[in-house]
Amino acid sequence: MSKYVIGLDFGTNSCRALIVDISDGTELASSVFSYPSGIEGVIVDAADPNLARQNPADYVIGIETTVKEVIKKAKGLLSLFDPCNMIGIGVDTTGSSPLPVDKQGVPLCFDKKYKDNPNAMVWLWKDHTGYAEAAQITETAARMRPQYLAKIGGTYSSEWFWSKILHCKNVDKTVFGEAYSFVEICDWIPAVLVGINDADKIKRSVCAAGHKAMFNSSWNGLPDNEFLEALSEGLSPLRGRLYNEAYTAENLAGYLTKEWAAKLGLSENTAVAVGAFDAHMGAVGAGVSAGTLVKILGTSTCDIMVSPADKPLKDIPGVCGIVDGSVMNSYYGIEAGQSAVGDIFLWFINNLVPEKYGSTQAEKFKNLEAEGAKLKPGESGLLALDWNNGNRTILVDVRLTGMLLGQTLHTQPHEIYRALIEATAFGALAIIDRIEEFGVEIKEVVNCGGLAVKSPMMMQIYADIIGRPMKISRSEQTPALGAGIFGAIAAGKKNGGYDSVLEAQDKMTGTSRVYNPIPENNAVYKKLYSLYKQLHDAFGTKQWNGAMYNVMKDLLAARDEARRNK
């Protein structure tokens, strides 16, 4: 009899439950629940576009709804399915998405007094209300604790833990004062399932702690009191009510409470793993291991790698985060990414593509793909920079913008669309080059996320530009699959699960389609990449100095050659 796990994946607008057969990774059934609160699950404020909050009650309803439904589906598929063979649950979430809680770990917004106060809710990852506080944290750290910045690429983000807490302290003294602690939702949800009712006992994820809260064992955990007081008088007492230890997701958070087991129709022996972020668990679901780069291609991209923790690893300039254990035990997790990929294509389709390409977004996408795929590399004469939302890696600079060069009076939308895809691929190659330059070898690239499946043109262009095979993850639900894998490890071999990520991945993950680079395309793109890098370094770095006269000429020469060869 097979053993099963449930991966619970909490996204921005909905959550998902996935049942996986741990013997071979078969995805038995899944169920999705859209959060009922706010607008598509996000509580917003018309007066402040930076505000994005979430109601934690949505997660609780989401668990019950989706788990009951997947189990029902599984029973329909396998008449012999026995919930007792459900050995573990793993949880991945967005982040940094901290939540103010009371001493018992109960969200402040569950108190009637605060039920309509967004500051008492989850501060969703994309909440940017703390942008001024983020700048203050970066400046203060640069002055007092430069080591804090070295591991996070040099700049503290408004999306991260301390920016949000500091902003809460600045704008809502009541909520800040009433909050016993702040808990990432990837930590809070497992705690709910296993019935922890003491905020001090909630196991905190090292993934969230290390990437977002400047937690590092080399400086004894969280930022020190002197630093916190420098940020804001009276902030340091919170430190003692947060955490001194952080855990990798292989760790057991606990077992399902009697109440949850009964409600969900599962056994009280179901292990629940410590949580982590979606990208990191997604990388595990896509088969990340030493030498494998996992690219999660969505509105933005997240690039995840691991490197054995017993070998020294240099800081890689411009790479957002290097955290021991953030992906799995005994490995450094390396996180890089591009701040806009799918978002650039969506911006273009929604704003600059006329109806002759179709009347809906989906039709426009389809026709742009069809027409764009007919073009040869270089044929459009266009070159773009992928900085419409700044550059996360390797320049770590939000104050950069997009650029399009080479347009004539004949330039067509599908040519620009293809140039934008190429720009994101050039950006991806720049990250790969940087990581390898600092001694982390990349032996394979596995792609997952919506775009990896939806756009064969994009994946071929990525293979041609990056010059390596682009493998596609077998699973289309890698974060939930990764969460399930950690559920199996939390259960452990003794309960029919696994004892390590690599052991579980060997059975449960894999790749499907592979896009191989076409040599003649790669040859053309090598020339274009050198032009991209020229623009990249010229507009993105202080030290660049040189000439630009060649750029338009070289693009026209490449265009003319592509047309001659057609």
Add this chain to the structure above:
Amino acid sequence: MSKYVIGLDFGTNSCRALIVDISDGTELASSVFSYPSGIEGVIVDAADPNLARQNPADYVIGIETTVKEVIKKAKGLLSLFDPCNMIGIGVDTTGSSPLPVDKQGVPLCFDKKYKDNPNAMVWLWKDHTGYAEAAQITETAARMRPQYLAKIGGTYSSEWFWSKILHCKNVDKTVFGEAYSFVEICDWIPAVLVGINDADKIKRSVCAAGHKAMFNSSWNGLPDNEFLEALSEGLSPLRGRLYNEAYTAENLAGYLTKEWAAKLGLSENTAVAVGAFDAHMGAVGAGVSAGTLVKILGTSTCDIMVSPADKPLKDIPGVCGIVDGSVMNSYYGIEAGQSAVGDIFLWFINNLVPEKYGSTQAEKFKNLEAEGAKLKPGESGLLALDWNNGNRTILVDVRLTGMLLGQTLHTQPHEIYRALIEATAFGALAIIDRIEEFGVEIKEVVNCGGLAVKSPMMMQIYADIIGRPMKISRSEQTPALGAGIFGAIAAGKKNGGYDSVLEAQDKMTGTSRVYNPIPENNAVYKKLYSLYKQLHDAFGTKQWNGAMYNVMKDLLAARDEARRNK
């Protein structure tokens, strides 16, 4: 009793007749005739997008149709209108648009043998079939006769006289061999009206000769035989069948033939002036004189100035042409221009503006104007280069392309539209700066052409960027008005006309609306212009060397400031 003239304006798709009262420039009536041949008057070849020809028979029908109609209209308006008071006719045309003719001046395509052969027709200005020959002419001149290039900005164009003739010789030996001569249509049409039936006796326009055929008195007229033989063996005998003299448009081509007078209902005493190009006569119609820059704003722009021929005038690097008498007697005509202006806006509207801005081109234009006009200078954070069709002045380089910089995920079409308009204004300012730098003072700027009337937003942006009042020509038909003025001069004072352009302009031309620069806008645009010039020089000149890091930062700073001040 007032005296009247007719201006005949031959455009790319249609011709126009305009009756003007010479006492005050009142435009009595006009009539437009669309050429019946080809596609919108242009004979094209599906297999060769460079080919653009015209049927000269269309001009002949056009004259009869439009002149008869304007006279009928004039009679309807003024019951006392007497065609005997019609003292002169002037003709302006596109160019360089040469036509192979036989010894009698009859177009070869009027012969049955050649009636379907495009090579025997008019080689329209925008025919680019001679692009390889143009490159050969530039190379040969650079090697053998650099002085030929100095007056035309350094590069011989595929749109010009010799490129077309040489291409005809290369591809159609029969037509080339049968052609006694090649005549610009601005010379051929007056010759038809005055009944010249000897190709050697057709008066050639110095405007066409000087700007397009490398005709200059300092080297004894047309390029010499040695040069022509170097281009192509057997080309030089043609030189003797072209011309040794060229005339300004104040000169009389002759008087209407009996047949034409009868057909049109005019007197045989009607003087017909030597022809010239539309831009040059348009400048006269807009009131050009020393110190006045006339900008003709259309799909491209033509900038025309004059400088007294008795004062030495340096060659101005990058300015297309300086020709003694090409606009009027005793003045150098200075021609500059931008190879795409309205064409860039049309490209954008036709390709990259979705239907939320309207379902027709006109609606999109209207809404882009309305939304774009609400923006403050700098507010979009965008900056563009206006090189989608290369740069005619001051870089004289067709191998340059467009560029857009500063886009984010929120950039809207009307922001880009405004940035494109701004780019053309920055390009216009670069030309003005260059002309003044070489000692030609610009005291006023008069704008004419479709865009000057249709886009108040554009004209205000031009005033704000150029930092000078933008005057709008009173006439909306300046080429035809200019042609009429030359008709009045050909008639001369003795017949109730005028003896000079300045005398005629004093009565017949003027300006209407004036757009004055808004100081705070000009201040912002000065900063943006320095960024434009940085990109312009970096991408457009070999000698530039420097840093680029400031560009995106400065644009974002300007954007933030514009938004704060809103």
